[in-house]
Every structure is written in C-alpha cells, then in structure tokens.
Amino acid sequence: MxxxxxxxxxxxxxxxxxxxVDALADEIEVVGLxxxxxxxxxVGQALQYRPKAIALVEEQSAALVRSRVPQGTVVFTGREALTRLATQVEADIVLVAVVGIAGLLPTLQALRAGRDxxxxxKETLVAGGALVTREAARRRKMLLPVDSEHAAIAQCLRGESLESVRRVLLTGSGGPFLRRPIATLDQVGRDEAxxxxxxNMGEKITVDSATLMNKGFEVIEAHWLFGLAGEQIDVVIHPQSIVHSLVEFVDGSVKAQLAPPDMRMVIAYALTAPRRLPLPSPVVEWDRLQLTFERPDPARYPCLGLAYDALREGGTMPAVLNASNEVGVERFLAGSIRFTGIARAVEATMDAHRPVSEPSLEEVLAADAWAREQALLALR
Ligand SMILES: NC(=O)c1ccc[n+]([C@@H]2O[C@H](COP(=O)([O-])OP(=O)(O)OC[C@H]3O[C@@H](n4cnc5c(N)ncnc54)[C@H](OP(=O)(O)O)[C@@H]3O)[C@@H](O)[C@H]2O)c1
Known part of the structure; x- marks a missing residue:
C-alpha cells in the first residue's frame, strides 16, 4: 500500500x-488531505477517505472543521498547514496539486522529509527548478510529473539515454483563441478565456492555456525534469490533445505518447509507475482520429516567447515570469485588466528585473515578492 x-x-x-484512489483502492491509501x-x-473528503490528518490554510473555518471531521483526525491550519501535512504525517508520496508559488515550500519540505x-x-519548478531538482537528487527522492506532456516525455524516454535525444516537442491545444483574429484578443471576456x-481544469491554468504561458511553463519544467537545454525543447500546436508530446532522437526516429485527454491516467501513472494498472479510462477512437500539428504564432502567444526568454536568462528571471503572470491572471479574472494586459505586465516586469544567478530559496522568494509589486505598478 x-x-x-x-x-x-x-x-x-x-x-x-x-x-x-477509488479505482486503485488496493494500492493507495490516503493519509493526508x-x-x-x-x-x-x-470535510466531505475527510469523512470519505478517513486520512490521519487534514490541512486548511485559511483559518476562519478551522473550529468548524475540527468539530466535523472524524475523531482522532489531526487538523493543521494556517500558513504552515500544508508543509506540516507534507512532513509530519508518515507517507510515501506527496501529490502537490495546489496553484501558484504556494507549492514551492511544501515541495521542498516534502523532499527533505524523505517523501517522493x-x-x-507547475509554478514550483518554474520559480525554483534548480532548488527542487537539487533537493530531490540530494535526498534520492523521485520527482514525478503530473502533467500530460511531461508524463508523455518520461514514457517516451524509458529505456533511452539523454545523449540520444535530439529534441522534444511539447504539444498544446492552442487554447480557445487559436483561430480568433489577433486584433480582437484585447476584447476577450473572462468566460471566453x-x-x-x-x-477541464482550474481557472488559473485555463487562462495560462489561453495565453500559452502554460506551455512556456512546461518548457521550463522540461528543462529541469529532463536536463534538456532550451534549444532542445519545441512547442507544437495540436488542437485535438491526443498526442501528449513527442521525443525526436538523433537518428531521426520519433516516439510519441497518445491517449484521450484525461488527467486521471496521468495521475495514476505518477502514483504507480513503472507499473500500469487497469483504469476505467476512455480509449482512443482510432477510426475517428484526425491529428493535426502546426507552429505557434509568436504574435498570438507573446507569453510563450517570454517564457523562453526567462529560461535563457535564468537565475531569478523565471520566478519573476511566474509571479508577474500570477498577478496578471488574477487581475484579468477579477475583471480589472484586459486579456492582453497579462503579457504586457509580465514583459514590463521582466524588463525591469536584474536577475540573481544561482539564487537561494530566500532570493527566489524575494524576487517573487518584488515581481508581484512591480507587476501591479505596470498594470496601473
Ligand atoms: N487541472 C489540470 O488538468 C492540470 C494539469 C496539469 C497541471 N496542473 C497544475 O496543477 C495545479 C493545480 O491545478 P488545478 O487545476 O487542480 O487547480 P484548482 O482546481 O484551482 O485547485 C487548486 C487547489 O489548490 C488549493 N489552493 C489554491 N491556492 C492555494 C494557496 N495559495 N495555498 C494553498 N492551497 C491553495 C485549492 O484549495 P481551495 O479549493 O480550498 O481553494 C485547491 O484545492 C496548478 O499548478 C496547475 O497548473 C493542472
């Protein structure tokens, strides 16, 4: 178990x-939520899965939660709640599925505490890729990607050596604005994005998918996860989301991984790899497949270019890319800026930043805080 x-x-x-977990109940036990x-x-999840502990970051409902969870359940609350859950409950693996920079500290602490x-x-590897991969290597712990693209690359690379890779191609659907006239992107509404x-995903990643910042993040993640240079990582638009990524080898051969767009398969693989267990998943309907691929248009997706720039500059620049994007997306979702304002805020913030190379955790967090203020100034 x-x-x-x-x-x-x-x-x-x-x-x-x-x-x-419901489908693999003989394999996986939930010990913390x-x-x-x-x-x-x-609370509903705690009543169903009976974990040893739960954590709630915002404290307003803490008393209510304590009174409703099964007796004996430990309840952590407050800013440190997730880190305590990740380190103080005996566990084999921690799935980090929070949004934004909030994932960085719990990930580092979970690795330090000996968890896979x-x-x-995504924001964790974008902002703190060097710190996180170094910690995983030092503790000999696994960092398992729960993203269809990186899971696809990991599967294509099984049994292969890094020297035989010419490049990887990360696929992306292109989001809802693939065919929309570029001149009208500043009129995009919240619901359209x-x-x-x-x-079907959380709001933040859905907006990141519409700007293609999400794909830019994946480029940076692929760099850290697989030890590839930025020039070896390409992005290709594939609107059907069936081919989840491709690896091209030095002999010209290409491997791809295909599946219907369903994150449960990706999550299960991360939790059980290298084994594959039967799942009640949808299957690829071969007789209906129409697979198309095209290059992303840089004018339509300026965020993708900014992510490549951040990777090239290195140091604290990817943390600044991430933080200014978080602010831009938040403001867009709140209705206070236009869709095209997100890329503008990120670009202005990156332009104003002098990156620190090989940053410590404190320097990454300082760059993150600086970029948030700077992005707000840029949006005034
Ligand atoms: N959804 C996907 O298909 C998908 C695919 C690949 C990668 N990802 C990545 O996975 C992460 C999660 O995405 P999602 O779509 O699952 O997001 P989501 O639906 O918005 O869920 C976010 C979860 O994190 C919690 N959370 C949000 N902000 C937090 C904070 N500041 N501190 C602590 N907890 C916080 C939320 O708690 P409350 O509900 O209490 O607010 C919720 O449980 C993102 O980084 C995303 O890029 C998602």
Missing part, C-alpha cells in the same frame, strides 16, 4: 486524484 498525501485535494487535480479555504469539500513528490503544480476546448 502506498501512503498518499494530497495538497490541493479540493481542486481539479486533487479531486481526480481521489477518483484514481489539504486545501486552502474550501472547508466543506475538505508527484508534482502537478475559461472555455478551454479540450481540458
């Missing part, structure tokens, strides 16, 4: 992870 802690259990990935503020959902980490949260054509 693998003992699992889920950080962000009330979100899109968290809930799907619990569906995977954590969220930010959705107390009702967290299944990482859905949240209407992703192929994936």
């Amino acid at each position: 693998k003992r699992l802690v889920v950080l962000g259990s009330t979100g899109s990935i968290g809930r799907q992870a619990l569906e995977v 954590g969220a930010r503020r959705d107390a009702d959902a967290l 980490v299944a990482l859905a949260n 949240l209407a992703h054509p192929t994936w």
Whole structure:
C-alpha cells in the first residue's frame, strides 16, 4: 500500500486524484488531505477517505472543521498547514496539486522529509527548478510529473539515454483563441478565456492555456525534469490533445505518447509507475482520429516567447515570469485588466528585473515578492 498525501485535494487535480484512489483502492491509501479555504469539500473528503490528518490554510473555518471531521483526525491550519501535512504525517508520496508559488515550500519540505513528490503544480519548478531538482537528487527522492506532456516525455524516454535525444516537442491545444483574429484578443471576456476546448481544469491554468504561458511553463519544467537545454525543447500546436508530446532522437526516429485527454491516467501513472494498472479510462477512437500539428504564432502567444526568454536568462528571471503572470491572471479574472494586459505586465516586469544567478530559496522568494509589486505598478 502506498501512503498518499494530497495538497490541493479540493481542486481539479486533487479531486481526480481521489477518483484514481477509488479505482486503485488496493494500492493507495490516503493519509493526508489539504486545501486552502474550501472547508466543506475538505470535510466531505475527510469523512470519505478517513486520512490521519487534514490541512486548511485559511483559518476562519478551522473550529468548524475540527468539530466535523472524524475523531482522532489531526487538523493543521494556517500558513504552515500544508508543509506540516507534507512532513509530519508518515507517507510515501506527496501529490502537490495546489496553484501558484504556494507549492514551492511544501515541495521542498516534502523532499527533505524523505517523501517522493508527484508534482502537478507547475509554478514550483518554474520559480525554483534548480532548488527542487537539487533537493530531490540530494535526498534520492523521485520527482514525478503530473502533467500530460511531461508524463508523455518520461514514457517516451524509458529505456533511452539523454545523449540520444535530439529534441522534444511539447504539444498544446492552442487554447480557445487559436483561430480568433489577433486584433480582437484585447476584447476577450473572462468566460471566453475559461472555455478551454479540450481540458477541464482550474481557472488559473485555463487562462495560462489561453495565453500559452502554460506551455512556456512546461518548457521550463522540461528543462529541469529532463536536463534538456532550451534549444532542445519545441512547442507544437495540436488542437485535438491526443498526442501528449513527442521525443525526436538523433537518428531521426520519433516516439510519441497518445491517449484521450484525461488527467486521471496521468495521475495514476505518477502514483504507480513503472507499473500500469487497469483504469476505467476512455480509449482512443482510432477510426475517428484526425491529428493535426502546426507552429505557434509568436504574435498570438507573446507569453510563450517570454517564457523562453526567462529560461535563457535564468537565475531569478523565471520566478519573476511566474509571479508577474500570477498577478496578471488574477487581475484579468477579477475583471480589472484586459486579456492582453497579462503579457504586457509580465514583459514590463521582466524588463525591469536584474536577475540573481544561482539564487537561494530566500532570493527566489524575494524576487517573487518584488515581481508581484512591480507587476501591479505596470498594470496601473
Ligand atoms: N487541472 C489540470 O488538468 C492540470 C494539469 C496539469 C497541471 N496542473 C497544475 O496543477 C495545479 C493545480 O491545478 P488545478 O487545476 O487542480 O487547480 P484548482 O482546481 O484551482 O485547485 C487548486 C487547489 O489548490 C488549493 N489552493 C489554491 N491556492 C492555494 C494557496 N495559495 N495555498 C494553498 N492551497 C491553495 C485549492 O484549495 P481551495 O479549493 O480550498 O481553494 C485547491 O484545492 C496548478 O499548478 C496547475 O497548473 C493542472
């Protein structure tokens, strides 16, 4: 039995992870569940899965939660709640499925405490890739990608050596604005940006998928996860979201991984790899397949270019990319800036930043805090 802690259990990935647990109940036991503020959902999950501990970041509902969870359940609350859950409950693997920079500290601490980490949260590797991969190597712990693209690359690389890789191609649907006239992108509404054509996800990643910042993040993550240079990582638009990524080898051969767009398969693989266990998943309908691929248009997706720039500059620049994007997306979702303002805020913040090379954790967090203020100034 693998003992699992889920950080962000009330979100899109968290809930799907619990569906995977339902399907693999003989393999995985839930020992910890954590969220930010959705107390009702967290209590419901605690009553169903009976974890040893739960964590709620926002403290307002703490007393209510304590009175409703099964007796003996430890309840952590407050800013340190997720880190305590990730380190103080005996567990084999921690699934980090919170949104934003909030994933960085719990990931580092989980690795330090000797847990393998299944990482859905992208912002962690973008902002702190060097710190996190160094910690995983030092502790000999696994960093398992919970993202269809990186899971695809990991599967294509099994049995292969890094020297035989020429490049990887990360696929992306192109989001809801693939065909929309570029001149009208500044009129995009919140609901339009949240209407992703192929994936059903949390709000932040859905907006990131519409700007293609999400794909830019994946480029940076691929660099850290697989030790590839930026020039070896390409992005290709594939609107059907069936081919989840491709690896091209030095002899010209290409491997790809295909599956219907369903994160439960990806989560299950991260939790059980290298084994594959039967799941009640949809299957690829071969007789209906129409697979198309095209290059992303840099004018349509300026965030993708900014992510490549951040990777090239290195140091604290990717943390600044991430933090200014978090502010931009938040402001867009709140209705205070236009869709195109997100890229503008990120670009202005990056332009104003002098990156620190080989940053410590404190320097990454300082760059993150600086970029948030700077992005707000840029948006005034
Ligand atoms: N959804 C996908 O298909 C998908 C695919 C690949 C990667 N990812 C990545 O996985 C992560 C989670 O995405 P999602 O779509 O599952 O997001 P989501 O549906 O918005 O869920 C986020 C979860 O994290 C918690 N949370 C949010 N902000 C937090 C904070 N500041 N501190 C602590 N907990 C916080 C939420 O708790 P409350 O409910 O209490 O607010 C919720 O449990 C993101 O980094 C995303 O990029 C997602």
